């Protein structure tokens with residue numbers, strides 16, 4: 001499920017104009033990070049790899065990196081941060097967000113009432129909310145807005161998760177990744193916007209997204225809920241189009257994430273070699289077996305089922321949601337039982353940003369152990385995103401660390417109450433309060 005404006009609408013003029021008014025030399029340069037080592041202590045830490053609780057961890061951080069965990073001697077002159085009676089965890093990773101928007105009663109009109117400049121301000125606010133909720137990295141499907149937000153985060157200009165952006169999602173004319181519901185001539189989209197038909201146009205679209213900052217290609221393999229087109233499960237891209245997309249992306253070292261609800265579209269995407277199936281509402285046993293065989297990740301986005309506000313949706317969209325919701329969770333339960341590789345992803349934007357961690361609790365209700373659930377949002381998501389510098393608290397990794405009260409191995413819902421956030425060695429939240 002995808003808010004249509006955030007994924008497929010591209011009104012690049014606004015941001016490009018602003019960028020043009022702002023010469024590079026005027027962009028404020030942040031001072032280099034202090035080199036004084038930091039020792040982060042707390043009552044507990046979860047080693048997410050083993051699923052074990054570690055008592056009294058002491059993590060030594062220099063700049064943006066972890067240099068050691070529980071060394072025999074601590075560095076002299078280090079600044080000590082005592083997070084107190086909390087449990088440290090690696091910063092959470094959400095593999096499916098839409099920071100540039102949030103659904104609401106005007107959702108259907110956003111493509112013609114807002115520009116990417118509006119989207120950028122939404123994204124700045126939603127990014128801050130998301131990182132303060134403990135999500136230090138997201139894979140975001142939000143057009144050029146979140147490509148730019150990701151750069152701003154790395155410059156240190158804004159408080160937001162690190163971003164792996166897709167730029168514009170690829171889809172067929174009239175499909176879930178197109179802008180639908182308007183008269184002919186209104187916001188007609190092409191390959192640069194992500195709307196591409198036939199293998200060669202798809203290749204063109206992939207190249208253009210990557211040229212302009214995509215670090216992952218997102219595609220709509222099937223129809224979706226939050227758009228005006230036909231049956232929600234209908235396959236939209238052919239196998240040949242999906243294969244051309246995956247092959248071209250792979251030549252650039254980029255993976256493909258496929259939004260897919262219907263069974264046939266899910267299977268075509270898996271066969272074509274996508275890295276992840278998003279939503280996967282109508283997974284059947286054969287699709288589950290195919291995913292296991294190929295190591296395809298499943299990104300369930302299941303919390304939204306409890307949280308989506310059906311009342312604000314147009315009747316045609318509401319009807320589609322009501323078709324898909326009753327089946328999706330049972331298929332996820334099956335996938336968990338079958339040990340399909342699962343990476344944490346929420347579709348935040350379909351529900352209010354910052355509630356992402358509620359997804360963990362549902363995985364546990366559907367059969368995962370709390371440690372397995374924590375791995376989906378740390379090591380597994382890092383693996384899917386191709387980021388080997390995060391997802392665990394270990395020497396050499398990025399100092400992206402969060403803390404929750406209590407013990408998340410006993411009560412996974414503690415992840416919904418993040419009290420401490422460190423991102424790239426910088427403390428963003430302490431004792432439950434933002435410090436930036």
Ligand SMILES: [Zn+2]
Nearest residue numbers: 001002096347
């Ligand atoms: Zn989505």
